[in-house]
Amino acid sequence: MSWSMRKGTQAAQKRPIDWEDQCEKSFLRKAYSIKEYDIHASLYVNSDQTQIIYAPGNSMTWAPTGSKQVSIVGAEEKRAFTLMVSVASDGEVLPFQAIYHGLSNRSLPNQNAPHYQDAIRCGFVLEFSGTKTYWSNHKTMHTFVNEILAPYFARRKAELGLPANQKCLWQIDVWSVHRSEEFRTWMKINHPDIILDFVPGGCT
DSSP states (O other): EEEEEEEEEOOOOOOOTHHHHHHHHHHHHHHHHHHHHTTGGGEEEEEEEEEESSSSOEEEEETTTOSSSOOOOOTTTOOOOEEEEETTSSSSSSSEEEEESSSSGGSOOOOTTTTHHHHOOOOOOEEEEEESSSSSOOOHHHHIIIIHHHHHHHHHHHHTTTTTTTEEEEEEEOOOOHHHHHHHHHHHHHHTTEEEEEETTTOO
């Protein structure tokens, strides 16, 4: 049958035609902010959201030798949650935020689950989305900033002997919720010391 074991694939996302210009401008914006506001490495944080599938399947299957695109039944399994991961430029990893599909605390891991209390002591935030998906939204973004990001920045400023209004740099992807006027306005009002920096679309 001329079949062989193959890894599942999908069409790659194409970069924008001007991706090099966009990345250069992004670099210059960051360089300007860091120099202009004397931003310490620990005050530059990069955050991203990733899908965590509860029961990931095998990514291998049988397909005709030489196949360019290989699909796998069940690869689109959506029983998952969203994990917000953040790391500072000096290497410190911030506590995670996990977002679960649901409308109440019953959607969250059981408090008696192994290592649940360890996660809470480490500052992890486990939150239900309040919607029909497990993706982040304005409510969960507010929680992340108020309970994880801003307290981290405040702690590091105190450790460095910097004023409370010292500017910080937060790099996130250019997702619709992040770049919305609602969220940007909320940040300006509630956290004016945090500079938002967006990763150019399609350039990750």
